[in-house]
Amino acid sequence: MSHSTAFMKRSWGRSSLAMAVVFALAGTSAIAQSNITGSIFGQIAGQTGNNVVIKNLETGLTRNAPVDNTGRYRFSSLPPGRYQVSLQNNGAEVGVRDNVTVSIAGGTEVSFGAPAATATKTLEGVSVVASALPSIDVSSVDTRTVFTSEQLGKLPIARDVAAAALLAPSVVANSSYSAAPSFGGSASSENAYFINGYAVTNPLTSIGFTRLPFDAIDQQQVLTGGYGAEFGRSTGGVINIVTKRGSNELKGGIYTIWEPQALRANPRNNYFPNTGFYSQTTADGKAPTDGTLYQYRNKNQSWKSTVGAYVSGALIKDRLFFYLDAEMNKEEGSDVKSFSNSAPSAGRFGWNQFSNKIPRWTGKIDWNITDNHILEFTGVSDKTEYQSDRYNYNYSNLSHGSNKTGGVYTKDGGDLYIGKYTGYLTDDLTVSALYGTQTIEHVQTAAGYDPSCPYISSTTQTQVPGLAYNSCQTSITSAIQQPDSKDKTSGWRLDVEYRIGSHDLRFGYDRQNAKSYTGKKYAGDYAWIYGWQKNAGAPIDAGLGVIGSPAAAGGYGTQGYYVNKAYNTQSAGVKTEQAAQFIEDRWQINDQWMLSLGLRNEQFTNYNKNGDAYIKQRHQLAPRLGVAWDVFGDASLKVFANAGRYHLAIPNNAAVRSVSGSLITNQYFTYTGVDPISGVPTGLKPIAVSPTSKYLCANGGVSSNLECITRTNTSWVWSSRSPATTTGVPS
Known part of the structure; x- marks a missing residue:
């Protein structure tokens, strides 16, 4: 059971301040350490000349450390997994603990002869009996939840990182299109996401993140408050993922999941409310709508499937390991896009048949060069292909046509590569360095798209009776994505941990650059937007009186009809540079009290498409303070508190309109005809500027x-x- 109270203030480009006081009982999850590794620590009582040896039961990685003069020992920066912990006295093994689990960014206490266990010394060794209550991590000062792969496989949730995060306290679903969760009332754009230590937050909008095969997740950590100085660029929460890795045991398998359409319930239709006002035919001849069908949803259905395979093992026993997981996710279905009261032109694309293909893979190589030097290489691919085919839809008999009237194909995603080195240089000094890069491409291709055809927009009201307003542009949307749109990130970080007596000092530097090229424009570069007004002799913009009247230009303008030639083009190539330095001291004051003091200094620089910095934020100081009290000294009850300041950079998409090139123009004409194939107006005559401007x-x-x-x-x-x-x- 846990309880927390937090006060937070957030704003883009500024900071947030958070404070929390939490009580934790045995059995809760509260984890701390570096961002993708864990630690084992403990106390030894009643003996001298002690030495502790740990061994990873899956990879054979072995380390040893002496017990200091206060009876404490600690192993830091350990890869998550199962370990054996052995106590040696003057070279002889006197106690063993098997199946000790190290969690991501967590501390696991293994004490010999301490209150958490009882030890009986004999001539042969020591027998260790665990206490009745499971111990909790008394070395942490923050609020977080960790899910292991075994737990994720058993939980009745969607196979998605965001769905698992919703199980953590204060995390709720966001109704936005991104499906990114909200932490403690923060916006979905205020979160940070990591895979094996590398930030994979969407570099353009900061909403969303790179995903990986669900079965490739070894542990998922959800931080909801009070996290240490190593984490930044988030005023909401952090989702931190460590992938599975190979071991000495050869493993492999296939898996499949099928969600048939026949077992899904049909969605409910939407109807107009019964207001009484629209219960009879209106003065202009419109039929009553009260209680009638608004949107048909009953046949909005789809099926889903996932097919995957994995293999892992050792290329060289105890030294070189591999892991690979690949899967294909598919979804196919149909839905109705238009409404019953839509204009006939909207019904042209009312029926949508779609398919989603999401190929993903994750690969990892772990090389234990020696027990003191480790190299890791990770590759992740996350891509989504969406195909939409559109057809006519008739609400009068709820049927759709058989001839395709439009469609679109989109492809989003890319590949991520990460390399990491960890060196246990001495018993007290550990160094790690990480570098990663990611490229995310955005492709959009409209069915039947003709770059020489402008976009045509008209409705029944804006069309001259008797004229055919067709279009040679069968694109289903008015705006298309700029070609070669993509995002690219690159970054590195360096962490140093040094132990001096009861102090664990950590220093770090990290840097990440994010570049984006994006923008939109009308299909065919510009649009012809048809209009009509009842008073043909009035200025088109009566409020300002800028554009003259359609009637004055002749043609169909005498009946109030006109057309607007519009350009609306945005093109941006922008970049954000983010850097930070931090220092943190975790001070074990005595057997029951631990104090964490940290300071993070962040710098953010945003550049426009010319490479000029338009925003520079320097000296964004973020102090972090935390304290943990092991009330009874046996890790069964903990009281902890934390306070901190957190900063955000302005995302790249803020520069798309604010500091990048945009072309937005409108030219008004009357016309005398419409090309029956292209829909382009003929007989154009400019509408003069109003003389009363x-x-x-x-x-x-x-x-x-x-x-x-x-x-x-x-x-x-x-x-x-x-x-x-x-x-x-x-x-």
């Missing part, structure tokens, strides 16, 4: 006290009241 200001208002633009029939004039500073011919 006012000052149009940058803030959207009308005033003569700001720098404004006056539009005449022949030019645009920029001025600060007078004199004019710039003139130009309207487009």
Whole structure:
């Protein structure tokens, strides 16, 4: 059982301050240590000349450490897994603990002759009997939950990292399209995600993360508050994942999961509410809608499947290991996209048949060069392919056409590669270094897309009766993604841990760069947007009086019909550089009290597409303080508290519109006809600027006290009241 109270304040580019006081009883999960390793520590009573030896039961990795003069020992930066812990006295083994589990970023206490266990010395050795209550990690000062692969395989949840995170306290689902969770009321864009120590948060929006085969997860850690100085760039929570690795035992298998459509319940249809106001035909001839079908959802169905395989083992016993897991996730189904009261043109793409293919793989190589030097190499691939085919849909008889009217293909994702070195240089000094890189591509291809055809937008109300408003552009969306859109990250970190008496000192430096090229534009580069207004003699923009009346330009403008040639193009190549340094001291004051003092200093720099820094944040100091009290000295009850400040960088997508190039123009015309194939208007005549135009200001208002633009029939004039500073011919 645990309870916590937290106070947090968040904002982009600034910081948050959090404080929590928590009581923890035996059996809770509260884990601490470095970001992807764990530790074993304990106390030895009543003997001198002691030495402790640990051995990884899966890889044979062996380390030993002396017991200090206070009776304590500690092994840090250990790969998660199962260990054997042996106590030696003057070279003779006097006690053994088997199947000691080391969790990600966790501390596991193994004491001999301490209150947590009883020891009876005989001539042959020591018999160790565990206490009745399971011990908890009294070396941690933060709030977090750890799920092992065995637990994840048994939990009745979706096979997804985010679904598992929802089991942690204060984590809730977010209703946004991203499906990224929310921690403690924070936004989904305020979280951080790691795989084997490398940050895999979405580099463009900070919403979402790279995924991997669910069966490849060895341990998943969910931090919800009070995490130490090694973690940053998050004011919400942290999801920290360690993948499985090979062992001396050769293992392999296949797995499959099938979710048939026949066993799914049909979704419910949506209906208009019974308001009484829309219960009869309106004055303009519209049929009543109260209680009628709004959106048909009854046949929105799909099936899913997952097929995967894994293999792991040792290439060289006790030294070189491999692990590989690959799977294919598929989903196929259909749904209705349009509404019963939509315009006929919307019904053109109302029926959607779709398929999702999500190929993923994870591979890992572990090389124990010696027991004191370890190399790790990780590869992760996460890609999603989506195919949508659209057809006509008729709400009058709930049927769809058989001839495809549009569609889109998208492909998102990429590959991640990580390398890490760990060196146990002495019994008290450990060094680790990590480097990683990731490329994420974004591809979008519309069915029947013709780059020479502009996008056409019209409705029944804006169409001249008797004219055919077709389109040679069969793209289902008005905007398309810029070609070659992608994100790329690269980063490294260095961690040093040194033990001096009862102090565990940790120093670190990490850096990550994120580049993004993104943007959107109309299909065919621009659009023809048809319009109509009841009063043909009134200016199109009556509020500002900038654009003249359609009637004055002739053609169908005399009936209020006009067309707008619109460009709306964004293109951005932006970059964010993030760096941080930290120092932390974990001080074991005595057998019952532990104090953690840390300081993190972060720097954020955001660049525009020209490589110019438009935001620089320096000296973002983030102090971290935590204390843990082992109340009875037997790891059965712990009281701990923490306080800290946390910072966020501004994500790359903030620069897409704010500091990158955008082309947004609108030109108004009347017309005398429409090409029956392309939908392009013919007989164009520009609509003149209204002679009653006012000052149009940058803030959207009308005033003569700001720098404004006056539009005449022949030019645009920029001025600060007078004199004019710039003139130009309207487009």
